Amino acid sequence: MDIPYTVKPRPDTGLYNAKVGIWLFLASEVMLFGAFFSAYILLRVTAQHGFWPDVADGWPHGLLNIPIGTFNTAVLISSSVTVVMAWMALKENNFPKFRNFMIFTVACALGFLGIKTFEYKEKFSHYVIRTTDGKVVTGHLDVDGKSPLFWNLDTVKSKNIEKLKVEVDIPNKYRFPVGMHVPEDIHKAHAEGRHHDEKEIEVSQIESLKAFIPSTHPFFAIYFTMTFLHGLHVLGGALVLAYFTFIGTDLWKTNPEQFTNRIEVGGLFWHFVDLVWIFLFPVVYLL
Amino acid sequence: MASTTSHTSASHGVTHDDHHHHEPGFFQKYIFSTDHKVIGIQYGLSSLAFLFFGFLLMMAMRWQLAYPGKAIPVLGALFEKALGTDMAQGGVMQADLYNSFGAMHGTIMVFLAIVPLAFGAFGNYVTPLQIGAPDMAFPRLNMASFHLYFLGGVVMLGSFFIPGGAAKSGWTSYSPLATLADPVNVIDGQTLWLVGMVLLITSSLLGAVNFITTIIQLRARGMTWMRLPFFVWAQFVTAFLLLLAFPPLEAAGLMQLADNVLGTSFFLPTGLVTSAGQVPVSGGGSPLLWQHLFWFLAHPEVYVLILPAMGVVSEIIANNTRKPLWGYRSLVYAVLAIGFLAFIVWAHHMYMTGMGTKIATFFQTTTMMISVPSVIILSALFISLWGGSIRFNTPMLFALAFLPMFGIGGLTGLPLGLNATDLYLHDSYYVIAHFHYVVAPGTIFGLFAGVYYWYPKITGRMMNETFGRIHFWGSLVFMNLIFSPMFIQGIRGMSRRMYDGGATYFQDGVGADPGLLKLNVSITHAAFGLALFQLPFIFNFFWSISNGKKVTSDNPWEATTLEWQTPTPPPHGNFTSEPVVYRGPYEYSVPGAKKDFTPQGQPG
Numbered sequence: 001m002d003i004p005y006t007v008k009p010r011p012d013t014g015l016y017n018a019k020v021g022i023w024l025f026l027a028s029e030v031m032l033f034g035a036f037f038s039a040y041i042l043l044r045v046t047a048q049h050g051f052w053p054d055v056a057d058g059w060p061h062g063l064l065n066i067p068i069g070t071f072n073t074a075v076l077i078s079s080s081v082t083v084v085m086a087w088m089a090l091k092e093n094n095f096p097k098f099r100n101f102m103i104f105t106v107a108c109a110l111g112f113l114g115i116k117t118f119e120y121k122e123k124f125s126h127y128v129i130r131t132t133d134g135k136v137v138t139g140h141l142d143v144d145g146k147s148p149l150f151w152n153l154d155t156v157k158s159k160n161i162e163k164l165k166v167e168v169d170i171p172n173k174y175r176f177p178v179g180m181h182v183p184e185d186i187h188k189a190h191a192e193g194r195h196h197d198e199k200e201i202e203v204s205q206i207e208s209l210k211a212f213i214p215s216t217h218p219f220f221a222i223y224f225t226m227t228f229l230h231g232l233h234v235l236g237g238a239l240v241l242a243y244f245t246f247i248g249t250d251l252w253k254t255n256p257e258q259f260t261n262r263i264e265v266g267g268l269f270w271h272f273v274d275l276v277w278i279f280l281f282p283v284v285y286l287l
Numbered sequence: 288m289a290s291t292t293s294h295t296s297a298s299h300g301v302t303h304d305d306h307h308h309h310e311p312g313f314f315q316k317y318i319f320s321t322d323h324k325v326i327g328i329q330y331g332l333s334s335l336a337f338l339f340f341g342f343l344l345m346m347a348m349r350w351q352l353a354y355p356g357k358a359i360p361v362l363g364a365l366f367e368k369a370l371g372t373d374m375a376q377g378g379v380m381q382a383d384l385y386n387s388f389g390a391m392h393g394t395i396m397v398f399l400a401i402v403p404l405a406f407g408a409f410g411n412y413v414t415p416l417q418i419g420a421p422d423m424a425f426p427r428l429n430m431a432s433f434h435l436y437f438l439g440g441v442v443m444l445g446s447f448f449i450p451g452g453a454a455k456s457g458w459t460s461y462s463p464l465a466t467l468a469d470p471v472n473v474i475d476g477q478t479l480w481l482v483g484m485v486l487l488i489t490s491s492l493l494g495a496v497n498f499i500t501t502i503i504q505l506r507a508r509g510m511t512w513m514r515l516p517f518f519v520w521a522q523f524v525t526a527f528l529l530l531l532a533f534p535p536l537e538a539a540g541l542m543q544l545a546d547n548v549l550g551t552s553f554f555l556p557t558g559l560v561t562s563a564g565q566v567p568v569s570g571g572g573s574p575l576l577w578q579h580l581f582w583f584l585a586h587p588e589v590y591v592l593i594l595p596a597m598g599v600v601s602e603i604i605a606n607n608t609r610k611p612l613w614g615y616r617s618l619v620y621a622v623l624a625i626g627f628l629a630f631i632v633w634a635h636h637m638y639m640t641g642m643g644t645k646i647a648t649f650f651q652t653t654t655m656m657i658s659v660p661s662v663i664i665l666s667a668l669f670i671s672l673w674g675g676s677i678r679f680n681t682p683m684l685f686a687l688a689f690l691p692m693f694g695i696g697g698l699t700g701l702p703l704g705l706n707a708t709d710l711y712l713h714d715s716y717y718v719i720a721h722f723h724y725v726v727a728p729g730t731i732f733g734l735f736a737g738v739y740y741w742y743p744k745i746t747g748r749m750m751n752e753t754f755g756r757i758h759f760w761g762s763l764v765f766m767n768l769i770f771s772p773m774f775i776q777g778i779r780g781m782s783r784r785m786y787d788g789g790a791t792y793f794q795d796g797v798g799a800d801p802g803l804l805k806l807n808v809s810i811t812h813a814a815f816g817l818a819l820f821q822l823p824f825i826f827n828f829f830w831s832i833s834n835g836k837k838v839t840s841d842n843p844w845e846a847t848t849l850e851w852q853t854p855t856p857p858p859h860g861n862f863t864s865e866p867v868v869y870r871g872p873y874e875y876s877v878p879g880a881k882k883d884f885t886p887q888g889q890p891g
Binding site: 018 | 420421422424425426428492495496497499500503504505530531532533534535537538539541542545549550551552553557569570571575576579580583860
C-alpha cells in the first residue's frame with residue numbers, strides 16, 4: 001500500500017501532502033503565538049500606575065539589551081535567507097552547496113540560542129531593589145567580584161552580608177516611555193559615558209530584592225515565556241535541519257525529490273520561526 | 288475485536304503490498320500500528336472506557352447530592368482506601384472529593400471520552416474509507432496522536448492519587464481559584480491537569496492536521512467536494528475548529544502552568560488575598576485573560592462535540608429513510624457557517640464577568656446568528672424523514688432520538704446566549720441541563736448510533752437488535768428523567784456547584800423548597816436507571832464480537848457510501864482496487880434504478 005501524493009503534487013491542488021500539512025501546522029502555530037501576543041497586550045494595557053517602580057504606565061521599558069537583540073535578529077534573518085539558498089542548491093542538483101548553506105543556517109540557529117542564553121543569564125543576575133526610604137534602583141550585585149543569579153532578600157540575609165555592593169544602572173532613555181520627562185543628570189551621565197554607579201546599600205535598609213525572573217513582574221513572565229517557547233522552536237527547527245544535513249542524507253541518493261520536499265517543508269517552518277521573532281523583537285525590546 | 292480483525296482480513300488477503308508482506312508482531316499490530324482502522328479502534332475502546340469512568344465519577348457525585356453525608360455504597364470504602372481519609376472519610380464524599388470529581392468528570396467526558404470517540408475513533412476509522420483513501424495522509428503522525436492522547440489520559444487518571452488529589456476547580460479551571468486551590472502541594476492536581484491538557488491538545492493538533500490533509504489530498508478519483516458524504520464535511524470542519532481553537536488554550540495552559548510552578552502572575556491580580564493572608568505574588572495579571580483564552584477554545588469545542596455526531600446521524604438517516612438527505616448543499620454551507628461563527632461567540636460564557644455591555648451585545652448577536660445554521664441542519668434532517676419508508680433499526684432509533692434531544696439542548700441554550708436572561712440563569716442547574724441535553728442524549732446518542740451502524744463493518748458481525756432496543760428505550764427515558772428536572776431546579780435558582788446538593792441552603796427554612804431537594808433524589812435514581820440500561824450495551828458490544836449474527840454481504844445496510852464497498856473488515860490499504868466515484872453520496876431510491884440504492888462507486 002502506498003499513500004498517494006507523498007512526493008508528487010496532487011494535480012488539482014498542486015500540493016504534496018507534507019506541504020498541506022506544514023501550512024496547517026503553521027496556522028495552528030499562528031494561533032498559539034497569537035494567543036501569547038494577545039496576552040501580552042492585555043497584561044500591558046491593564047498594568048496599573050506605578051506597578052513597575054517609577055514608570056507611569058506600570059510597565060518596564062528599556063530593560064532588554066537592544067543592540068544584542070538587533071544583532072540576534074540579523075542572525076536569524078540571515079539563516080532564513082540561507083535556508084532558501086540551500087533548498088535552491090538542491091533544485092540545482094548541487095548537494096555540496098546545499099550542505100554549506102545548511103551548515104551556515106544551523107550555525108546561525110545555535111548562535112542565536114547562545115546569545116539568547118547569555119541574555120537570559122544577564123537578566124537572572126539583574127535585580128530590582130527597593131529600600132525602606134521608598135527609593136528603587138536596578139542593577140547587578142557585586143559579591144566578592146561575582147555577579148550572583150536568582151538571589152532574593154532571604155538569600156542575601158542568609159549570606160550574612162551587611163552592606164551589599166550594587167552596580168546601579170543609570171537608566172537609558174528607553175526606560176522612559178514617550179512623553180515622560182528624562183531627568184537632566186541622566187542626560188549628563190550618558191554624555192560622560194557613565195552607565196553604572198557603584199553603590200553600597202545597607203542590607204537592613206532593603207525592603208525587597210528581586211531578580212529579573214518571571215515571578216517578579218508580568219513583563220518578565222510574558223517575556224521569558226514567549227522567548228523560551230520561541231527558543232524551543234528554534235531548537236526544534238535546528239535539530240530537524242541538522243538531521244537532514246548530517247545524518248538523513250541517504251534519502252538524497254534514493255529519492256532526491258522527496259529529500260528536496262522535506263527541505264522545503266523544514267524551510268517553511270524555519271521562516272515561520274523567523275517571522276515570530278520579527279514580531280517578538282519590537283514588541284518586547286522596543287515598545 | 289482486534290483478533291477478529293486479523294482473522295477475517297486474512298481471508299480477504301488481497302492487498303497491494305503482498306510482495307513485501309511480513310507478519311507483524313503483537314505490538315506492531317495493535318499498539319504501534321499506523322493503520323487508521325486499528326488506531327480508530329484503539330481510540331474507540333479507550334474513549335468508551337473513559338466514558339464509563341467519567342460516568343462512574345458522576346454516579347458517586349449524584350449519590351452525594353441525593354444523600355449528602357451518607358457513605359457511598361460499595362465504592363465509598365474503596366475511595367477512602369485509595370484516595371485517603373481526607374477525601375472520603377468513612378466512605379462519605381468530602382467537599383474536596385466532590386470538587387475534584389466534578390472537575391474531572393467534565394474534563395474526562397469532553398477531552399478523553401466524547402472528542403476521541405467522535406473525532407478520534409469514528410473520524411479515523413470512517414473518514415479515509417468514505418473518501419476512498421488507502422490510509423491517513425500521515426500514518427505515523429496518526430499513531431503519535433493516539434499515543435499522546437493515551438499518555439494524557441494516564442496523567443489525568445494518575446492525578447487522582449497524588450497528595451491533594453486531582454484538579455478541583457471545575458473543567459474550566461478558572462484562575463485564580465485553580466492556582467490557589469492546592470496551596471500546600473508543589474505538584475498539585477491542577478499542575479498534572481495542565482500537563483495532561485498540553486498532551487491532549489498536542490494530540491488533537493496533530494490529528495487535526497492529519498484529517499484536513501487527508502480530506503484535501505487523498506480523495507479518490509471522482510470524489511469532488513460536493514460528493515463528499517456529510518459525515519466527512521462534519522469531520523473536516525471539526526478538524527479546523529480543533530486546529531485553530533486549541534492553540535490558545537495550549538498557550539493559556541502553559542501560562543497557568545507557569546503561575547502554578549514558577550510563581551508568575553499571568554492570571555493573578557494585584558492585591559489577591561485569601562484566608563491565609565496576602566498571596567505572595569507580584570500580581571498584575573488578569574483573571575479575565577484566562578477566561579477569554581479558555582472559552583476561545585471551549586466554545587468551538589462545543590461544536591467539536593456536536594458536529595461529528597450530526598455527521599453520523601446524517602449518514603444513518605439517509606440510509607434508513609432510503610432517500611437522499613434533504614438539502615445536502617444547505618447542510619454543507621450550514622456546517623461551514625458554524626465553523627466560522629464558532630470562533631466569535633466565546634464570550635457569551637462570560638456575561639457575568641462585567642466585561643462591558645458593548646462587548647456583551649456583540650457576543651449575544653453572534654450567538655443568535657450561530658443558531659441559524661444549527662437550525663438549518665436540524666431542519667434539513669427532520670425534513671429528510673418526510674415521505675421516507677423508514678427502517679426502525681437500533682442505529683436509526685438513536686439517530687432519530689438525537690434530533691429532538693439536540694433540539695431541546697439547542698433551544699434551551701438561547702436564554703443563556705442572551706445577556707439579560709443569562710445573568711439570572713448563569714451557574715445554575717439550568718446550564719447543566721442545557722449542555723447535557725446537547726452532549727448526553729444529543730451527541731452520545733449520535734455516537735451510539737454510529738457504534739451500532741459501523742460495528743458490522745469493523746467486526747463482520749451485527750450487534751444484537753433486542754439488546755440494542757432495550758439499551759435505546761431505557762437510555763432515552765432515563766436521560767430525560769435525569770436532565771429535564773434540572774431545568775426546573777435551575778430556574779428556581781439552584782446553584783450548580785454545591786457539594787451537598789443545596790441541603791445547607793434549605794436547612795434553616797429560609798427559602799425552603801423541599802421539592803427541589805426531592806428532585807435531587809429522583810434524578811439520582813434516574814442516573815442509576817441509566818447505568819442499568821447501559822449494561823445491555825456493554826454486554827452486546829463484547830458478546831457480538833464472536834456471537835453476533837454474521838453479515839452476509841459487505842454492505843449489510845445497503846448503503847451508498849464507499850466504506851461499504853470494501854471487504855469486511857477492510858484490509859490494510861482498505862480497497863482491493865482503486866476506488867472511483869461516479870455520483871453523489873446519497874443516491875437512494877433513484878427512479879429507474881434496479882435497486883433502491885446506487886453506490887458512489889457504481890459507474891454509469
